[in-house]
Amino acid sequence: MSRVRILGIGSPAGDDQAGWLTVDALHAAGLEAVEIDKLDRPGASLIPLLAGVSRLILIDAMRGGGQAGDIRRFDQQDWPAYDQGLSSHGIGVLDALLLARELDALPPRIDLYGIEIGTACLSETATAPVRQAAGQLAGEIAASLALTLPSH
Secondary structure (H helix, E strand, C coil): CCCEEEEEECCCCHHHHHHHHHHHHHHHCCCEEEEEEEEEEHHHHHHHHHHCCCEEEEEECCCCCCCCEEEEECCHHHHHCCCCCCCCCCHHHHHHHHHHHCCCCCCCCEEEEECCCCCCCCCCCCCCCHHHHHHHHHHHHHHHHHHHCCCC
């Protein structure tokens, strides 16, 4: 049986909640046969969470020079070239995935998404463009899963 895991990476600070907001919207969509979790800046502790997963979907905030709310998908060949990383916390998501690749611990399929944030701030709420992007991305992910997951 295929095992799908969706992980929203972030923190409780402002736009860094982008991954969390996306998984909140996915929870609200009532997806079945999918594991959905929020992680607070997991670093290398992300690697054990990949075991036994056939498809991994990761969502994190990013700062890549785009407009706040821009959504970007990263393919594995993009990882080493993206020198800004996906997170600003210690060992970031890309670093952890590159290490997992060296350890031959990556799932067969990985969908990695970044939501562009504006300025980092310590407010409790994310900005409107990031909240809107999280909802949009959740809809896209739910639609793609509906096409690939067995129906019950």
